Amino acid sequence: MTRMNVTSHEEVEVPNRPLFAGSIRTDGYGVDCIFTRRKLESLPQLAIEDFTTAELDRTFHLWGVDPGITEIFVASDGHGQQTHQIRRCSTAEFYHNSGVKKSAAKMLAMKQQTVTDGRTIADIERDLPSRKSSHKANIIRYAQELSQDLDSMLNFTMIAFPRSVS
Incomplete structure (x- = not known):
């Protein structure tokens, strides 16, 4: 620990910050x-009776x-006139703000650029029969x-989304 200019674990401890647990692997x-992390003190259990009407009006x-269906939510702080x-x-706002459409477009572009055996990953996925079937023959097909293109699809996933193996 002296290489990091720290001679003991007490020097690492800072209030409200993570603590060194004494383990290095x-x-x-x-x-x-x-x-x-330090365990935070629990808040007192309060009931509505613990507040006056003035405190409730001022605080809450x-x-x-x-x-909703067309909207994720609608919130109102009153009603009537x-x-x-x-x-x-x-x-639409939710999908835009969360980046779903942008990441889907990026993924499609990556699938269209990745060529394996003369076919793109997008072509491989498009040519697969539907897996949404209750017929045994369709599921087997x-x-x-x-399984014929599984290696190509797994290789694409490993290259597109590298993860460390622990």
Whole structure:
């Protein structure tokens, strides 16, 4: 530990930060330093009776949330003719903000660029028969055709999404 200018684990301990657990592991290539977090003190258990009406009005603002079909949710802090706020998140906004469409387009581009045996991964997936069947013959046909191109598809996955093996 002196190579990191630390002579004891007490020097590593900082309030509200992870603590060194005193364990270092290696597999011969990489090193794991095990850290823990301090247990936070639990908050007091409060009931609605513990607050006055003035404290509730000043502190809390009630919103009703309704899950929807065309919108992920609609939230409102009132109803009727009185002035109130409405907040909503459409399905399109959700997909845009979460990056689903962008990552799907990126994945499709990668599949169209990766060529194996003269065919792209997109072609291989497109040419597979549907696996959505209750007929045994169709499921067997899907499994047979998938097994022919399984190596290519697994190699694409390993190259596109490399992960360290522990």
